Amino acid sequence: MSEPSNTPDPSQDTPPTFIYGATRDWPGYFESVAGKPARETLLDALDRFADEKPTDAIDLGCGEGRDTQELLERGWNVLAIDGSQVGVDKLLARPGLQGHPNLTTRVSVFEELGNLPTVRLLNASFSIPFCTPEHFDAFWNTITDAIEPGGRFSGQLFGDRDSWASIPDRSHQTIDEAKALFEGFELEMFDEEERDKQDYQGIVKRWHVFHIVARKHG
Numbered sequence: 001m002s003e004p005s006n007t008p009d010p011s012q013d014t015p016p017t018f019i020y021g022a023t024r025d026w027p028g029y030f031e032s033v034a035g036k037p038a039r040e041t042l043l044d045a046l047d048r049f050a051d052e053k054p055t056d057a058i059d060l061g062c063g064e065g066r067d068t069q070e071l072l073e074r075g076w077n078v079l080a081i082d083g084s085q086v087g088v089d090k091l092l093a094r095p096g097l098q099g100h101p102n103l104t105t106r107v108s109v110f111e112e113l114g115n116l117p118t119v120r121l122l123n124a125s126f127s128i129p130f131c132t133p134e135h136f137d138a139f140w141n142t143i144t145d146a147i148e149p150g151g152r153f154s155g156q157l158f159g160d161r162d163s164w165a166s167i168p169d170r171s172h173q174t175i176d177e178a179k180a181l182f183e184g185f186e187l188e189m190f191d192e193e194e195r196d197k198q199d200y201q202g203i204v205k206r207w208h209v210f211h212i213v214a215r216k217h218g
């Protein structure tokens with residue numbers, strides 16, 4: 001991990017995407033990630049389904065749709081859920097996605113999700129830590145219940161040494177807590193990332209992220 005520096009990076013004259021997550025400025029975040037490709041954790045999970053015909057998936061915290069688009073292009077039926085109407089509107093504004101026969105969208109906050117349909121793949125890229133701690137256990141049960149035996153989870157959890165772990169409305173885990181959440185799963189990928197990144201004002205954010213692909217026991 002590189003040492004943090006107190007000197008602003010002059011090569012970086014636009015805000016990095018992470019400043020939007022700090023304040024939950026989701027419209028700002030969606031603008032800053034426009035055009036970015038699908039997440040590596042999703043691509044890894046999709047590779048592991050290479051021998052199967054695509055069926056049903058949920059993209060939880062889909063945002064402006066980078067992962068949903070990839071899933072649809074690969075033939076999956078997708079239920080795309082996000083708490084932000086702006087995000088879902090941007091997702092539907094992607095070419096070909098409005099009225100796509102394999103796409104259902106839903107605007108709902110994680111804290112009021114209710115039951116989800118059972119799916120082969122539940123993808124949640126960089127979204128789960130934004131669930132408020134008092135709702136996290138029920139939310140996690142909803143997630144794991146929605147994955148059918150043999151199905152997969154792909155996505156991220158945030159660690160206890162991440163700068164945002166001290167924000168009261170976030171749900172972060174220690175590495176042991178994160179692994180324990182996957183009781184009943186085989187961890188096919190569990191990559192711990194810990195590094196410091198400086199924003200355009202010279203403020204350092206520590207990222208402590210677990211990148212996860214897991215298969216539910218059959």
Ligand SMILES: C[S@@+](CC[C@H](N)C(=O)[O-])C[C@H]1O[C@@H](n2cnc3c(N)ncnc32)[C@H](O)[C@@H]1O
Pocket residue numbers: 021026029033039060061062063064066067081082083084087108109110111124125126127130131132
């Ligand atoms: C960092 S973005 C990730 C978006 C997308 N999955 C990606 O990888 O770019 C987090 C997403 O979670 C959504 N989100 C945050 N808190 C939420 C909540 N409590 N309920 C539902 N969605 C939430 C935001 O609207 C945003 O789209």
